[in-house]
Amino acid sequence: MGNYAVKEKSTVTKFPVQGIESNSGKRPNPGSPNPEYKRDENKKAMDKELIMQAIKESFVKLDPRKMVKNPIMFVVEFGFFITLILSFAPDLFGSSAVEPWFNITVSLILLFTVLFANFAEALAEGRGKAQADSLKKSKQDIMANKLKPNGKTENVASLTLRKGDIVIVSQGEMIPGDGEVIAGLASVDESTITGESAPVIKEAGGDFNSVTGGTKVISDQIKVRITSDPGESFLDRMISLVEGAERQKTPNEIALNTVLTSLTLIFMIVVVAMPFFTNYLGFQLEIPVLIALLVCLIPTTIGGLLSAIGIAGMDRVTQFNVLAMSGKAVEAAGDINTIILDKTGTITFGNRMASDFITTGEVTKDKLSHWTALSSLQDETPEGRSVIELLNQKGFRIDKSAVNGGNIIEFKAETRMSGVDLPDGRKVRKGAVDAVKNWVKSQGGRIPEDLDQKTEEIAREGGTPLAVAVDNQIYGLIYLKDTVKPGMRERFDQLRKMGIKTVMCTGDNPLTAATIAKEAGVDEFIAECKPEDKIDVIKYEQNQGKLVAMTGDGTNDAPALAQADVGLAMNSGTTAAKEAANMVDLDSNPTKIIEVVSIGKQLLMTRGALTTFSIANDVAKYFAIIPAMFLLAIPEMDALNVMRLDSPMSAILSALIFNAVIIPLLIPLAMKGVSYKPMSSNALLKRNLTIYGLGGVLVPFIGIKLIDIAISLFI
Numbered sequence: 120m121g122n123y124a125v126k127e128k129s130t131v132t133k134f135p136v137q138g139i140e141s142n143s144g145k146r147p148n149p150g151s152p153n154p155e156y157k158r159d160e161n162k163k164a165m166d167k168e169l170i171m172q173a174i175k176e177s178f179v180k181l182d183p184r185k186m187v188k189n190p191i192m193f194v195v196e197f198g199f200f201i202t203l204i205l206s207f208a209p210d211l212f213g214s215s216a217v218e219p220w221f222n223i224t225v226s227l228i229l230l231f232t233v234l235f236a237n238f239a240e241a242l243a244e245g246r247g248k249a250q251a252d253s254l255k256k257s258k259q260d261i262m263a264n265k266l267k268p269n270g271k272t273e274n275v276a277s278l279t280l281r282k283g284d285i286v287i288v289s290q291g292e293m294i295p296g297d298g299e300v301i302a303g304l305a306s307v308d309e310s311t312i313t314g315e316s317a318p319v320i321k322e323a324g325g326d327f328n329s330v331t332g333g334t335k336v337i338s339d340q341i342k343v344r345i346t347s348d349p350g351e352s353f354l355d356r357m358i359s360l361v362e363g364a365e366r367q368k369t370p371n372e373i374a375l376n377t378v379l380t381s382l383t384l385i386f387m388i389v390v391v392a393m394p395f396f397t398n399y400l401g402f403q404l405e406i407p408v409l410i411a412l413l414v415c416l417i418p419t420t421i422g423g424l425l426s427a428i429g430i431a432g433m434d435r436v437t438q439f440n441v442l443a444m445s446g447k448a449v450e451a452a453g454d455i456n457t458i459i460l461d462k463t464g465t466i467t468f469g470n471r472m473a474s475d476f477i478t479t480g481e482v483t484k485d486k487l488s489h490w491t492a493l494s495s496l497q498d499e500t501p502e503g504r505s506v507i508e509l510l511n512q513k514g515f516r517i518d519k520s521a522v523n524g525g526n527i528i529e530f531k532a533e534t535r536m537s538g539v540d541l542p543d544g545r546k547v548r549k550g551a552v553d554a555v556k557n558w559v560k561s562q563g564g565r566i567p568e569d570l571d572q573k574t575e576e577i578a579r580e581g582g583t584p585l586a587v588a589v590d591n592q593i594y595g596l597i598y599l600k601d602t603v604k605p606g607m608r609e610r611f612d613q614l615r616k617m618g619i620k621t622v623m624c625t626g627d628n629p630l631t632a633a634t635i636a637k638e639a640g641v642d643e644f645i646a647e648c649k650p651e652d653k654i655d656v657i658k659y660e661q662n663q664g665k666l667v668a669m670t671g672d673g674t675n676d677a678p679a680l681a682q683a684d685v686g687l688a689m690n691s692g693t694t695a696a697k698e699a700a701n702m703v704d705l706d707s708n709p710t711k712i713i714e715v716v717s718i719g720k721q722l723l724m725t726r727g728a729l730t731t732f733s734i735a736n737d738v739a740k741y742f743a744i745i746p747a748m749f750l751l752a753i754p755e756m757d758a759l760n761v762m763r764l765d766s767p768m769s770a771i772l773s774a775l776i777f778n779a780v781i782i783p784l785l786i787p788l789a790m791k792g793v794s795y796k797p798m799s800s801n802a803l804l805k806r807n808l809t810i811y812g813l814g815g816v817l818v819p820f821i822g823i824k825l826i827d828i829a830i831s832l833f834i
């Protein structure tokens with residue numbers, strides 16, 4: 120396994136891309152305009168319902184037992200209670216000079232501050248709940264035909280099925296649980312899960328045998344071995360994921376929360392200590408004013424929006440038809456340094472088709488065709504089938520009986536060969552050229568002199584050469600053609616701008632790999648890579664302190680998917696792969712990892728940007744509130760009123776009102792995420808500090824001044 124850097128300039132023959140359908144997700148990209156008017160209508164109705172529900176929830180969440188989970192907002196709620204009491208008993212904590220209307224106003228603003236924060240969280244949770252409800256509907260009362268030991272079937276409720284049970288599912292029936300097809304083949308409608316109405320083929324053996332409970336068989340019949348116990352199915356997991364029932368704060372979120380809570384504690388100590396100093400200096404501070412000061416100082420903006428940002432980030436991934444098993448996985452995606460991609464099917468279309476047969480040495484075309492046919496008659500891979508198709512096209516008469524009684528050698532990524540052992544003892548193989556060469560050499564065979572040159576010609580064009588051999592003789596080559604998906608170069612350019620390295624791992628030979636790597640523009644590639652080599656690549660990168668993402672679908676990808684910091688499994692893949700990964704792409708589009716990374720980055724950036732904004736906001740609030748506080752006690756110190764606010768009372772209320780309304784104003788940003796352009800993290804940091812740091816300082820000056828002008832009209 121070598122590590123080849125891709126050279127910049129290349130002399131690659133590019134294949135024209137002819138009308139091949141991309142297998143990218145059929146859903147619109149997040150944020151892209153929705154062309155369907157009717158769906159927009161529905162969406163509006165749903166949004167209205169979501170908002171009503173969220174308003175209701177905001178009040179439910181006022182329960183102090185729930186509020187404690189958010190210490191910052193809990194402090195605000197506590198402030199609300201105190202000022203509320205003071206509204207009716209102004210002298211409860213000693214004589215007070217402020218009027219009751221001021222206390223009532225402060226307590227109302229504080230109440231709204233908490234409600235706004237609750238609303239943000241409830242709104243973010245709402246979308247997932249709506250989706251969970253529709254998923255739950257597809258779960259109800261499925262009946263299953265369970266196979267009994269005596270060979271008969273009995274009709275049981277799907278809820279009674281356990282791991283290892285075997286069920287028969289026929290045309291028109293729902294698959295009662297997650298499982299693996301152990302016999303038969305069927306087309307399955309998975310739209311309940313994937314939203315994609317085109318049926319998919321599920322068959323026993325191989326990488327397409329996993330089925331999901333709640334999906335529907337639309338033709339034929341399959342025998343399924345159940346792989347999950349009640350309550351632990353994919354659909355169950357999906358429901359609790361989108362519902363947020365299992366939502367746990369991520370390490371990043373916990374860390375930020377700790378910082379914000381500590382900050383709150385420090386401000387509390389400062390504010391509580393203040394009266395002692397001022398008493399000593401001979402003047403008195405009012406309790407509601409101190410509470411107002413405290414609430415303005417503590418980071419309520421980010422405290423109110425933090426969980427909404429996290430939930431919305433997860434939700435964006437879900438809207439994109441990717442199931443993330445945890446918020447941690449989404450965040451990790453945002454910090455990824457290296458992405459491991461495979462070539463076939465990810466960077467190229469993957470419909471590698473035989474396009475030519477090339478003889479080597481003295482072999483005749485017919486001889487090569489004969490052995491090629493034998494090597495592929497029982498090879499059910501797309502490559503194998505395309506070989507037979509090409510032979511048919513070329514008019515070669517295939518004698519199917521020649522392999523009767525033979526022993527099929529299935530293609531394996533480990534051996535990189537497939538073929539048949541004939542009853543007469545002869546062994547027929549086709550496969551990666553180096554693998555076949557080694558195999559032939561190990562039997563004392565000779566390598567034709569023109570083999571390497573002919574192999575190179577194919578590889579230089581980006582094709583995959585397969586050698587065909589019988590026992591100790593090589594007969595020639597099969598030329599498999601594949602095409603790089605359009606737009607790959609732009610995608611890799613974007614990733615490079617984000618500072619992310621792409622590594623293509625392929626089982627193909629170094630020359631083909633180099634050609635495709637250059638054409639697609641990946642940073643590095645590893646050729647002749649066996650599945651277990653991928654783990655080594657991941658570990659190597661991780662040992663250098665990098666976070667690594669990879670995609671995969673096969674059982675042999677499972678260990679690497681588990682090792683990667685972000686493992687994205689294809690829904691079409693095996694159960695093992697899906698269980699090992701921390702994300703599943705329901706559209707089974709491996710290039711989606713790139714979008715997942717963008718969403719993760721956006722989540723981290725949004726959190727950072729709003730934290731910066733929230734803390735920068737404080738500057739303006741100091742200038743409004745602190746002078747006002749002293750002015751209340753010592754009216755002669757008018758020079759303190761730098762913002763030229765109308766009155767001390769109005770200054771305090773303006774700062775508090777700004778502090779409250781900024782939360783709902785920022786909800787759209789928290790939900791949608793800050794706009795994200797691919798660039799280096801340094802450039803990003805600078806950009807965000809300018810926008811959200813500087814903006815965070817300036818905006819409240821303007822906002823508070825405007826609110827003050829409005830208030831001065833009333834008092």
Ligand SMILES: Nc1ncnc2c1ncn2[C@@H]1O[C@H](COP(=O)(O)OP(=O)(O)OP(=O)(O)O)[C@@H](O)[C@H]1O
Pocket residue numbers: 461462463464498500502503530531532535536537549550551552583584585624625626627628
């Ligand atoms: N049906 C087949 N019979 C024999 N050899 C095959 C067959 N399919 C592929 N090969 C050979 O085995 C190699 C490895 O195949 P494998 O599918 O593991 O990786 P790959 O598709 O080339 O790379 P990637 O990891 O990018 O998908 C191929 O490059 C090819 O040379």
Ligand SMILES: [K+]
Pocket residue numbers: 414415416417418419420778
């Ligand atoms: K605040």
Ligand SMILES: [Mg+2]
Pocket residue numbers: 461463
């Ligand atoms: Mg492959």
